[in-house]
Amino acid sequence: MLQKLEPVDGRRNMKDPKIQESVNAIVRVAHGMEMEPAIHPAVTHLKDNEVVLRIKEFSLWYGKTQTLFRISMDIPKGKVTALIGPSGCGKSTLLRSVNRLNDLIDGVRISGDMLLNGDSIYAPEVDVIELRKRMGMVAQKPNPFPMSIYENVVFPLRIDGIRDRRILDEVCERSLRGAALWDEVKDRLQDSALALSGGQQQRLCIARAIAADPEVLLMDEPASSLDPIATAKVEELIHQLRGEYTILIVTHNMQQAARLSDFTAFMYMGRLIEYAPTGILFVKPQLKETEDYILGRFG
Amino acid sequence: MYVETVTPEQPQKITTSQHGSKAVKRFVALSSYGSPYLWLMGGMLGISLVMIVGLLLLILVMGSSTFWPQKIVQFETVDGKRHLGEITRTETYKPSNEQVGELPEAYRNKARQFLESQEGFSKRYLVRTGNYELTNTHFHWISDFQIQNTTYPEWAFVWERVSWGRFYGILKGFQVDGKTVTEDPWETYRLFQEQFPGVQKKRKQIYHLEKEVLGSLNSRLEKARLKVREKELNLKKATGESREARQRELQEAIDAYSSLKEKLEAEYGNVRSRIETLKAETKRHGVLMQVTDGSVVPVPLATIVRGYPANQLGWLEKLSVYWDRWKEFLLEEPREANSEGGVFPAIFGTVVMTLLMSLVVSPLGVIAALYLREYARAGVLVSAVRIALNNLAGVPSIVFGVFGLGFFCYFLGTSIDRLFFEARLPNPTFGTGGLLWSALTLALLTLPVVIVASEEVLAAVPNSMREGAYACGASKWQTIQRIVIPRALPGILTGMILAMARGAGEVAPLMLVGAVKLAPELPIDGNFPFIHLERSFMHLGFHIYDVGFQSQNSEAAKPMVFTTTLLLILIIVILNLVAIYLRNRLYRKFISREV
Ligand SMILES: Nc1ncnc2c1ncn2[C@@H]1O[C@H](COP(=O)(O)OP(=O)(O)OP(=O)(O)O)[C@@H](O)[C@H]1O
Ligand SMILES: [Mg+2]
DSSP: OGGGOOSOTTSSOOOOHHHHHHHHHHHHHHTTOOOOOEEOHHHHSOOGGGEEEEEEEEEEEETTEEEEEEEEEEEETTSEEEEEOSTTSSHHHHHHHHTTGGGGSTTEEEEEEEEETTEESSSTTOOHHHHHHTEEEEOSSOOOOSSBHHHHHHHHHHTTTOOOHHHHHHHHHHHHHHTTOHHHHTTOTTSBGGGSOHHHHHHHHHHHHHHTOOSEEEEESTTTTOOHHHHHHHHHHHHHHBTTBEEEEEOSOHHHHHHHOSEEEEEETTEEEEEEEHHHHHHSOSSHHHHHHHTTSOO | OOOOOOOTTSOOOOOTTTTTTOOOOOOOOGGGOOHHHHHHHHHHHHHHHHHHHHHHHHHHHHHHHTTSOOOOEEEEETTSOEEEEEEEEEEEEOOOHHHHHTSOHHHHHHHHHHHHHTTTOEEEEEEEOBOHHHHSOSEEEEEGGGEEEEEOOTTEEEEEESSSOEEEEEEEEEEETTEEEEOOHHHHHHHHHHHHHHHHHHHHHHHHIIIIIHHHHHHHHHHHHHHHHHHHHHHHHOOTTHHHHHHHHHHHHHHHHHHHHHHHHHHHHHHHHHHHHHHHHHTSEEEEEEOTTSOEEEEEGGGEEEEEOGGGOOHHHHHHHHHHHHHHHHHSOEETTTTEEOOHHHHHHHHHHHHHHHHHHHHHHHHHHHIIIIISOSSHHHHHHHHHHHHHTTSOHHHHHHHIIIIIIIIIIHHHHHHHOGGGTTSOSSSSOOHHHHHHHHHHHHHHHHHHHHHHHHHHSOHHHHHHHHHTTOOHHHHIIIIIHHHHHHHHHHHHHHHHHHHHTOOHHHHHHTBOSOOSSOSBOSSTTSBOTTSOBOOHHHHHHHHHHSOSSHHHHHHHHHHHHHHHHHHHHHHHHHHHHHHHHHHHHHTTTOO
């Protein structure tokens, strides 16, 4: 469809010059014209110890189709960074690349690298299992395991071979409280996790993700299947976790991004378009594309 | 985009308004009408259902009616003979002229008239008349035009006996030590009921003595003999200075054997004489029966299993006979070349074999499926393995039997015998058909079912669950062990159910690798080591084949085919129900509310 479009004025009968400009922007990206991403100095001149995750020239292919294009960005320590962008632009892919979940998919190829606290993630000698233990992840769709609520939460500890009931109990309660689920399930911890509602399952997955005290928390639309009250609880949780954890969160909800995050990155068609402190990105975006997306003109 | 496109290929609709009043009849593909296909599919389903339900119903009706006590009818035929027995089957046929010609002169015309009134057709009855030792037959065909008189004698009795089949007659008296004590049927019946339990008890004692006591004596002696044989073999192999020690050992064994033999022989004689006295005691009482030729014959109580005045039974008494027969069928051993008595050893053999098979096939199949699905890289080799598996499922089961016989019994079995049971040679221990080899053969037979079913369920485990586990830092094995297997377990059980049903109903390979017509011992008993995997065993499927097609008295055995089939189906249903119950519990635990 996009092939039919060309960035030439006047071909189509479009009155609003703003729309025309946006279309041109889309077409520029679609044609793979190299565009320098607009990255705010606040996130370019970070010291090494302020950065938790450094993404360097990262590209990814699913088979023959390239999904991520030379993405470079630094995720600051102890802050909440939001990834926004239209559906299919590669936010989940980027997130899953951080803990190398994409390794599991046949035919995935990458180039570039990421550094977690200075350690390469994609170097050949990296122990992927150890790497993943340093991160927690909340998937886009809740994925509780077929076991009890309790076992779900302490799963990351179980696989480390921790058997001490005291530790497990404590972690379970702390994580569930953290995910604002404790009061709802404290009387039925031994029930199957699959009997929980969708929103409860989502929070259970959050509890599981924070159980092992990860360095980075990756959240892919953690509030997508939650009602406003539960969403508020999860947002409250993210607020609390800020500072303690570094959080990388994908969201489709602009207000949420604006409320929650310290920094926001706008992605489009596999590229990083703009990356800046949230206050700046939402108020005074550098690029036309970003502004259009934020104001809901496309995507 | 704002441009609306019209693709030129899109057919233009022809409407009557464009063409005035000329209605254009459009061609409409048959496939656009749903209903014929619906009927077709419904019809197919209906046919399949009718066939399945029909078969099950036939088995159910025939199988469950076998044991219901019938009335005893007495036909008086025109040639003056009488036939006493139960009607087992009725059919209509067209008698030939010669058949009528064989009748006595006086009745021929009457019979012809009778046949003409029925358009030449006659009804004939298959009457089970029993009394094989007197008449040399168990059954008689009697056609309606031969019948002069039909009665149901009040004191007609049927005796089911330990051997020679059933005995039909009219109760005439009771004998003690060869002397008639009464000729009154009521008194006779009362005496029978009084004496019979004692006789049964003694018979049980005799059985116990013969089977268990003598059996254990024999096995003790056999063990001592094996020891001697073993020492002999050791001596043969020994060289140099160890020979002397071996020689001494052999001598010790021989001495032990002969002293044991002496001791046991005394015991043996003891038991024998006890058996003889018991036997003599059971032979003291007998009932006198009048048979159809008018003579009176004694039937010793020792030979009787069950008996009842068939024409006097009320509904409840019939039910109790019916129940009693089922009990015998389920709990006793067969008699009379399997056509009478129970099938307990066969039930036992079937269940033990099926469980053993499941025990072997489930881990094998599940591990194979796990490897194929979780570890093996998709490629030519894996595809080839899959194709081979699917083809394996289509190999005729007898081929598995041949393989089992060749590989398990002859190759593995004889090797085991040579290594561990040398003393028993040339009698094979594992080198012949047996429980273990049967279970292994059937495990091989059902392996494709389990693998294919398990693979399917493993594939159905949502990837998001696996990813969740990996994201927590689980290794591949931890993910499989803690997430994939529990989640797939209910489905794996379903595969096992299928395999069990298939395995339990299989006969052909078993005929080669261990199922026998009559096994002297159960595969599990009280003698060390309690589970005798090398023993041959009885199997319901084989029993059906044997009773139905190899039996001398096939007419009497026929109903047993249905009853045994019914039982086999019931056992499979029960095994399935247990597995389904387990699966549902697991299902509720692991999967239920997941969307
Ligand atoms: N396993 C896969 N194999 C092939 N292509 C994939 C795979 N997963 C994602 N893609 C493709 O990669 C692109 C980016 O997908 P991704 O899931 O990262 O988008 P997203 O930004 O998270 O979208 P959404 O907001 O809808 O979740 C999409 O075009 C998608 O079709
Ligand atoms: Mg996504």
